[in-house]
Amino acid sequence: xxxxxxxxxxxxxxxxxxxxxxxxxxxxxxxxxxxxxxxxxxxxxxxxxxxxxxxxxxxxxxxxxxxxxxxxxxxxxxxxxxxxxxxxxxxxxxxxxxxxxxxxxxxxxxxxxxxxxxxxxxxxxxxxxxxxxxxxxxxxxxxxxxxxxxxxxxxxxxxxxxxxxxxxxxxxxxxxxxxxxxxxxxxxxxxxxxxxxxxxxxxxxxxxxxxxxxxxxxxxxxxxxxxxxxxxxxxxxxxxxxxxxxxx
Amino acid sequence: xxxxxxxxxxxxxxxxxxxxxxxxxxxxxxxxxxxxxxxxxxxxxxxxxxxxxxxxxxxxxxxxxxxxxxxxxxxxxxxxxxxxxxxxxxxxxxxxxxxxxxxxxxxxxxxxxxxxxxxxxxxxxxxxxxxxxxxxxxxxxxxxxxxxxxxxxxxxxxxxxxxxxxxxxxxxxxxxxxxxxxxxxxxxxxxxxxxxxxxxxxxxxxxxxxxxxxxxxxxxxxxxxxxxxxxxxxxxxxxxxxxxxxxxxxxxxxxxxxxxxxxxxxxxxxxxxxxxxxxxxxxxxxxxxxxxxxxxxxxxxxxxxxxxxxxxxxxxxxxxxxxxxxxxxxxxxxxxxxxxxxxxxxxxxxxxxxxxxxxxxxxxxxxxxxxxxxxxxxxxxxxxxxxxxxxxxxxxxxxxxxxxxxxxxxxxxxxxxxxxxxxxxxxxxxxxxxxxxxxxxxxxxxxxxxxxxxxxxxxxxxxxxxxxxxxxxxxxxxxxxxxxxxxxxxxxxxxxxxxxxxxxxxxxxxxxxxxxxxxxxxxxxxxxxxxxxxxxxxxxxxxxxxxxxxxxxxxxxxxxxxxxxxxxxxxxxxxxxxxxxxxxxxxxxxxxxxxxxxxxxxxxxxxxxxxxxxxxxxxxxxxxxxxxxxxxxxxxxxxxxxxxxxxxxxxxxxxxxxxxxxxxxxx
Numbered sequence: 001x002x003x004x005x006x007x008x009x010x011x012x013x014x015x016x017x018x019x020x021x022x023x024x025x026x027x028x029x030x031x032x033x034x035x036x037x038x039x040x041x042x043x044x045x046x047x048x049x050x051x052x053x054x055x056x057x058x059x060x061x062x063x064x065x066x067x068x069x070x071x072x073x074x075x076x077x078x079x080x081x082x083x084x085x086x087x088x089x090x091x092x093x094x095x096x097x098x099x100x101x102x103x104x105x106x107x108x109x110x111x112x113x114x115x116x117x118x119x120x121x122x123x124x125x126x127x128x129x130x131x132x133x134x135x136x137x138x139x140x141x142x143x144x145x146x147x148x149x150x151x152x153x154x155x156x157x158x159x160x161x162x163x164x165x166x167x168x169x170x171x172x173x174x175x176x177x178x179x180x181x182x183x184x185x186x187x188x189x190x191x192x193x194x195x196x197x198x199x200x201x202x203x204x205x206x207x208x209x210x211x212x213x214x215x216x217x218x219x220x221x222x223x224x225x226x227x228x229x230x231x232x233x234x235x236x237x238x239x240x241x242x243x244x245x246x247x248x
Numbered sequence: 249x250x251x252x253x254x255x256x257x258x259x260x261x262x263x264x265x266x267x268x269x270x271x272x273x274x275x276x277x278x279x280x281x282x283x284x285x286x287x288x289x290x291x292x293x294x295x296x297x298x299x300x301x302x303x304x305x306x307x308x309x310x311x312x313x314x315x316x317x318x319x320x321x322x323x324x325x326x327x328x329x330x331x332x333x334x335x336x337x338x339x340x341x342x343x344x345x346x347x348x349x350x351x352x353x354x355x356x357x358x359x360x361x362x363x364x365x366x367x368x369x370x371x372x373x374x375x376x377x378x379x380x381x382x383x384x385x386x387x388x389x390x391x392x393x394x395x396x397x398x399x400x401x402x403x404x405x406x407x408x409x410x411x412x413x414x415x416x417x418x419x420x421x422x423x424x425x426x427x428x429x430x431x432x433x434x435x436x437x438x439x440x441x442x443x444x445x446x447x448x449x450x451x452x453x454x455x456x457x458x459x460x461x462x463x464x465x466x467x468x469x470x471x472x473x474x475x476x477x478x479x480x481x482x483x484x485x486x487x488x489x490x491x492x493x494x495x496x497x498x499x500x501x502x503x504x505x506x507x508x509x510x511x512x513x514x515x516x517x518x519x520x521x522x523x524x525x526x527x528x529x530x531x532x533x534x535x536x537x538x539x540x541x542x543x544x545x546x547x548x549x550x551x552x553x554x555x556x557x558x559x560x561x562x563x564x565x566x567x568x569x570x571x572x573x574x575x576x577x578x579x580x581x582x583x584x585x586x587x588x589x590x591x592x593x594x595x596x597x598x599x600x601x602x603x604x605x606x607x608x609x610x611x612x613x614x615x616x617x618x619x620x621x622x623x624x625x626x627x628x629x630x631x632x633x634x635x636x637x638x639x640x641x642x643x644x645x646x647x648x649x650x651x652x653x654x655x656x657x658x659x660x661x662x663x664x665x666x667x668x669x670x671x672x673x674x675x676x677x678x679x680x681x682x683x684x685x686x687x688x689x690x691x692x693x694x695x696x697x698x699x700x701x702x703x704x705x706x707x708x709x710x711x712x713x714x715x716x717x718x719x720x721x722x723x724x725x726x727x728x729x730x731x732x733x734x735x736x737x738x739x740x741x742x743x744x745x746x747x748x749x750x751x752x753x754x755x756x757x758x759x760x761x762x763x764x765x766x767x768x769x770x771x772x773x774x775x776x777x778x779x780x781x782x783x784x785x786x787x788x789x790x791x792x793x794x795x796x797x798x799x800x801x802x803x804x805x806x807x808x809x810x811x812x813x814x815x816x817x818x819x820x821x822x823x824x825x826x827x828x829x830x831x832x833x834x835x836x837x838x839x840x841x842x843x844x845x846x847x848x849x850x851x852x853x854x855x856x857x858x859x860x861x862x863x864x865x866x867x868x869x870x871x872x873x874x875x876x877x878x879x880x881x882x883x884x885x886x887x888x889x890x891x892x893x894x895x896x897x898x899x900x901x902x903x904x905x906x907x908x909x910x911x912x913x914x915x
Contacts, residue, residue, distance in 0.1 A: 004336055011826075028525060031526075034527065035525045035526065035883070039525055039779070042777060044821075045775040045819055045830065049821070051821060053827055053829060056489060057314055057317075057319055057321070057489055057490050058324045059489055059528045059530075060324055060531075060657060062412075062530075063314070063319040063321070063322050064318070064319060065315060065317075065639050069659060078660075081660055087661070089467075110459055111827040114827060116315075116320075117315060117316065118316070118436060120316065121317075121424070121427075121434075124421070124424045125428040128424060129421035129422065129424055130379050130380045131425060132378045132379055133300075134375060134726045134727070134730070137371075138378045139378075140374060141377040141383075141391055142390050145385075145389025146385055146389050147385075148386065148387050148389065151382055151383070151384070152382075153391075154386075155382040155408065158382050159410060161316055161413070162316065163555055169467050185380065186380050187739075192380055196685060199797065201528060
């Protein structure tokens with residue numbers, strides 16, 4: 001099938017970028033979206049041009065490294081998957097496909113479609129952990145039973161792959177879904193209770209400092225999240241934040 | 249001097265590690281603060297080591313090529329992590345985990361290392377639960393287990409089909425805590441380009457900043473390589489696109505021996521190759537073999553009809569199906585170890601029974617598991633006299649709970665719904681048991697240079713059992729290296745900061761720059777992938793599931809010629825001073841093209857079949873691997889001599905004092 005691609009090209013963070021047109025004449029519908037880009041890059045390199053830079057690694061939807069804003073949606077038109085799991089059979093012959101980087105002030109473009117998401121790391125460094133050292137003799141893992149529904153809920157929050165689609169989808173470039181997923185995971189589990197208050201306070205503070213916007217309950221993040229993380233996490237984070245603010 | 253002293257402590261097997269720890273030299277907290285350690289890689293092994301070393305008080309510099317440590321490829325491990333907890337009361341013990349691992353590895357791993365691994369396995373689960381890793385639980389609130397290939401107990405802990413991700417996020421959290429404290433300096437998007445050895449000791453690395461292209465020097469008192477395996481030699485594999493062997497290969501070139509490079513695991517259940525542009529293969533977890541039954545049609549005509557699309561799998565009556573693993577291996581059935589399952593799939597497909605267009609696929613069928621679990625669910629829910637449709641509906645819900653994300657992945661890639669029609673699967677490269685040779689302390693043949701996780705050769709012998717990679721990565725990083733590295737560093741407390749202004753750093757840096765210049769300046773006509781695909785084809789054809797002398801000799805020649813062609817004819821666009829993925833890929837492939845030759849050479853020299861290494865000349869009458877314990881019960885450790893084809897062989901004899909060495913049987 002034939003496709004027209006309109007791809008964001010930007011040499012480096014300091015230069016202005018623009019959309020550039022590329023035509024592909026023989027796209028295999030069973031190729032993945034990134035394999036389609038591989039094919040384009042191969043052609044560009046052979047022609048002596050610079051290939052399109054994009055982030056990717058595991059190509060099975062779990063590492064969170066791939067991004068891309070495809071036809072106005074993070075990770076493209078399908079729900080519940082990352083870009084690397086999107087296949088060309090989802091497009092039609094003759095389609096025009098817009099490919100842009102995830103855009104947010106806190107995610108500066110490095111080159112073309114590659115953005116810097118280290119703000120996410122810094123938020124996690126501010127408190128996204130339980131302060132337990134490696135020890136040869138912690139208590140047995142079965143000492144504290146955890147109700148299955150609670151453990152499952154914590155797991156659902158913990159499936160976040162840290163890709164940043166929630167930020168890219170949000171008109172405010174808010175990172176609340178990402179931050180709340182971690183806070184929820186640890187708030188749900190008894191192990192996380194001890195540090196619950198300082199965790200939410202510190203992580204939210206860091207989130208604000210990184211320049212992410214606020215949540216206005218639009219819900220785009222939940223729709224676009226490749227792991228379908230629920231908005232309930234944001235509600236839980238807000239409760240945790242309120243609790244942390246109450247003295248005593 | 250015997251350079252292959254494994255330094256295995258004396259005493260009874262079950263006391264070796266405890267006694268060894270008691271005898272290791274300690275370093276006071278004040279002195280730890282003056283010691284620097286570099287860790288390359290942030291997967292389960294590297295991440296857990298960096299975090300633990302920082303907790304202990306060392307100054308750690310941690311490197312990963314991804315944009316965040318959370319993306320290391322441990323994240324993609326699906327099925328689970330083993331531990332000898334015996335929570336199920338099914339007869340598990342440290343000894344049994346040790347026994348299963350040695351046997352699964354076809355008696356080509358070190359007793360003392362494997363016993364230690366089994367011993368610390370329980371601690372790993374305790375540690376992870378304390379960190380908030382959300383393992384699957386039963387309704388009573390206790391941890392759930394499932395079983396994996398090659399064993400007859402249920403000792404695998406899991407978090408749906410995302411166990412690797414959850415364990416890695418635990419490690420990532422521990423790392424973050426130390427980064428936040430300033431004890432770890434994190435270098436994302438940095439690639440290790442070389443190890444710097446000064447006066448015979450590893451003293452630092454040269455790295456390249458993948459955003460700016462800057463070449464940087466980093467010194468330390470010890471360097472830990474935790475950069476994973478080299479399965480991307482095969483181009484198509486379940487590895488991440490960026491997974492590479494460069495750190496390990498550079499270490500090898502600087503004097504670290506590389507052990508058993510030909511021991512490469514071909515995993516039986518990956519989604520088969522689709523088209524010519526395919527860039528990677530996706531695994532379907534071994535845990536699926538708990539419930540899925542593997543089959544091909546009994547009759548060649550049926551197989552042909554399925555390939556041509558005139559019949560569907562559902563059209564084949566149960567009596568006309570060949571559940572070949574259940575038939576050949578009644579004791580273990582679909583849960584035979586990976587090497588056995590892979591060979592059996594290839595054998596059936598080569599005989600003409602393959603079930604997709606290419607003829608290279610077998611079925612993994614959940615229909616009977618859906619029915620069985622649906623029935624159980626109906627009983628538990630108190631439903632009486634339910635019809636088959638309802639039972640299947642309930643059964644699908646159970647499958648979704650257990651394997652939902654895997655089924656979704658399959659559906660997206662293949663465009664077929666595995667709840668309705670059997671999956672098609674085929675073996676692919678998945679894990680490398682070979683790696684840098686290390687002694688009991690996990691130190692390579694270069695003093696001060698350590699290797700952990702998949703990057704080292706230890707523990708899995710010639711075949712790794714499912715759910716043991718996560719166990720080994722975390723065992724090395726959390727519970728072993730932090731002790732043993734202290735012993736090494738204890739005589740370094742007076743050394744002081746290592747300067748990067750030495751001739752050794754100077755030389756290493758200029759060599760790195762020289763290589764980059766050569767790649768960038770080359771006026772070739774083919775991109776990196778052209779050569780990588782060529783290499784992959786050679787590896788799959790001659791060095792894959794089955795090998796033989798003639799093929800391996802041919803592979804060595806072919807690999808050499810691709811290597812020459814690569815250096816003559818590769819194009820690397822752009823400049824060295826910018827974000828340039830093609831340049832990074834070119835450097836990695838240059839190293840693969842050397843390692844591949846040594847891999848073939850090792851396979852050629854090992855004139856026996858064991859585990860994943862099947863030499864066609866050495867098989868039993870019924871096609872099973874035939875070991876030669878007289879001549880090959882050793883670790884083959886190769887020393888670099890300037891050309892991978894001329895590597896020098898050193899042998900570490902494997903001694904079994906606590907386990908009876910016998911023909912492996914899963915029948």
